[in-house]
Amino acid sequence: MLLPKIQTERLILNKYTEADLDNIKLLLSEPLVWEFSSEQFSSGIYPERIYLQKMLQRYSDGKCSMFALKLNDSRTYIGEAGLLLFDEKINKVEIGFNILPKYWYNGYATEIIKAIIDFLFLSIQIERIEAITVVGNVRSEKALLKAGLKKEKTIENYNKIDGNSIDVFLYSILNQTIYKITTS
Ligand SMILES: CC(C)(COP(=O)(O)OP(=O)(O)OC[C@H]1O[C@@H](n2cnc3c(N)ncnc32)[C@H](O)[C@@H]1OP(=O)(O)O)[C@@H](O)C(=O)NCCC(=O)NCCS
Numbered sequence: 458m459l460l461p462k463i464q465t466e467r468l469i470l471n472k473y474t475e476a477d478l479d480n481i482k483l484l485l486s487e488p489l490v491w492e493f494s495s496e497q498f499s500s501g502i503y504p505e506r507i508y509l510q511k512m513l514q515r516y517s518d519g520k521c522s523m524f525a526l527k528l529n530d531s532r533t534y535i536g537e538a539g540l541l542l543f544d545e546k547i548n549k550v551e552i553g554f555n556i557l558p559k560y561w562y563n564g565y566a567t568e569i570i571k572a573i574i575d576f577l578f579l580s581i582q583i584e585r586i587e588a589i590t591v592v593g594n595v596r597s598e599k600a601l602l603k604a605g606l607k608k609e610k611t612i613e614n615y616n617k618i619d620g621n622s623i624d625v626f627l628y629s630i631l632n633q634t635i636y637k638i639t640t641s
Pocket residue numbers: 489490491493553554555556557560561562563564565566567568588589590591594595596597598599600603
């Protein structure tokens with residue numbers, strides 16, 4: 458499943474293109490962005506090219522993928538957000554987001570998560586949205602809470618990175634919750 462282009466007051470979320478290679482390079486080379494990653498991050502000689510190719514392939518296959526996140530007015534790249542997983546049977550998606558440290562503390566993550574939620578719930582009637590965040594990633598937890606998700610549970614030994622087990626929190630929001638809020 459693919460997101461459309463999403464625009465908010467301050468942000469624009471759109472597909473990566475060849476012109477974003479340097480932006481991806483910047484994001485991939487920023488250790489603070491990957492400090493709490495729940496997946497093993499593969500590096501190579503040109504990781505940005507491998508990453509971009511993967512995204513472009515996913516766009517043409519209509520599969521979940523990340524999109525470039527830019528400031529509306531200047532079109533400055535500030536990070537990425539998108540979908541990591543779509544479970545058709547349960548009608549649920551998992552969202553992901555990574556922002557360059559220089560742009561933290563501005564509410565950008567909260568703003569784009571809210572806009573993605575609006576699209577998923579109101580335009581295509583997804584029933585459940587999830588986010589996985591590594592235990593200790595307080596910034597991510599705060600953004601998820603501010604966007605309306607709630608902490609559901611801890612998942613222990615969710616993955617192993619460099620031989621070390623990592624625990625994560627599962628955050629979620631249900632479409633019916635929003636429906637209740639807006640109608641009561
Ligand atoms: C998580 C992340 C996307 C948040 O981006 P952001 O644009 O700064 O988020 P927001 O400004 O919308 O909200 C973040 C909240 O965390 C707070 N915060 C930021 N840095 C913090 C820190 N070091 N310690 C505690 N809280 C912090 C912000 O103040 C804000 O909360 P507040 O408004 O209640 O004060 C960003 O930090 C990031 O990209 N981190 C690395 C990648 C990552 O963890 N991705 C998420 C994987 S699930």
